[in-house]
Amino acid sequence: MALKLELLKSSPYFSGLSSIELEAISRLVFEKSYGQGVVIVLEGEVAEALYFVASGAVKVFKTSVDGKEQTLAVIRPQETFNEVPVFDGDVNPASAQAMTPVTLYGIRRSDIENILRSYPYVAINVIKVMAGRLRHLVALVEDLSFRHVIGRVARILLEYTADGASPGPRLTQRDMAAMAGTAREVVSRSLKTLEKDGFIKMDRHRIIIKDREALNNIVSPLFETKVTDG
Amino acid sequence: MMPQIDKEKCNGCGLCVSVCLQHSLMLVDGVVVMVEEVECDWCTQCEAVCDSGSISCPFEIVREQ
Incomplete structure (x- = not known):
């Protein structure tokens, strides 16, 4: 519980929230652990939750039909992944694999919606995180498509x-x-x-x-x- | 040849240790060190996960003999 609270506190998603608010949110958080190399999230599948990395590292990647893999991001402790399908309700746009043994904290899609409604401040934080992600991906698109x-x-x-x-x-x-x-x-x-x-x-x-x-x-x-x- | 470690930069997060399939790395007093007797296979995953830039896996570029 204490670890969970610490992680939530240090996450950019929940900065600015009081201890009481964080504690309420932490009750919605579940924990999952995966071994090294395990695929946590598969591209094209329905997303269940938004994940915070508590320990370890996760690779977010896409695979082409001919098997080529492109790493989109390496997610380290305190960072999150799987935002896009959780917020737009569509399937996972990319896969995620445990690069090391990992422990994740997850929040289910339905709970995320409730959190955003109850704590509008979190929505502003989410926009900031998403904007940062978009900036990273735009730079990657530029690299992959325009630069040789x-x-x-x-x-x-x-x-x-x-x-x-x-x-x-x-x-x-x-x-x-x-x-x-x-x-x-x-x-x-x-x-x-x-x-x-x-x-x-x-x-x-x-x-x-x-x-x-x-x-x-x-x-x-x-x-x-x-x-x-x- | 082993990866190079900048101990000053290492923040002791241990991600490199857990990503290494060869078990060539370990933390000693909160700083990563190479396990000398284990041969690194140069997968460079330790460099990829290291956020502090303390591990380097440099390549020598040579012509085919």
Whole structure:
């Protein structure tokens, strides 16, 4: 109970509420635990509840018909997921999977409606949270649709390939994301695509360039020059 | 080769420890450390869940021999 209250208190959804109000809301909260890798929410299914992550991390993702996966967000403690279907009454727009063992606090859809009616202040907080989510997703849409991120990643790989005489700089996916002006999730997917296409091979901490010519061909036209051998 | 840890940045949340399928990480005195005898398979999930940016899984980019 105390943990539940602490989590609700620290959630942006319920900031500004009194202890009595929080306690009333906490009576509507149920707890669920999942093992690592378990799919908590499946895209296309009816949503039961809004979830707060109490401990662990949850990956929210979409899967294409040909099996490609795009991570939309990593949800950490005190953050929430599954808002959209809970508020619009439609099915889950994405799936969610436990990246670690997770404990969630959930509030059922019907209870959420009652909370919003009883505590209008929460509705303002919800709008703020949803606006933040929308901003994140708009940026992701921009990355995925308008920017040729895979070309930028290819260029980074070509540019930072060790010359053979000395080790080249070592880059994290976060470094590459910062260089390409995109999100780490998009870099991760780009690397997977390049590997699937046979242009690179991921070998533990090494990225092996298998086909420089192919990488050169997909370098974004935004860049003036291609990276040449030598 | 093991992931790099910036102990100054680590907030001890432990998400990296629980995401690691190889059990290559553990918390000691509230700070993440590598378990030296376990080989990391470089899945980079620890870097992905780390909100404080304290874990890095850098790649060396090399040509095919």
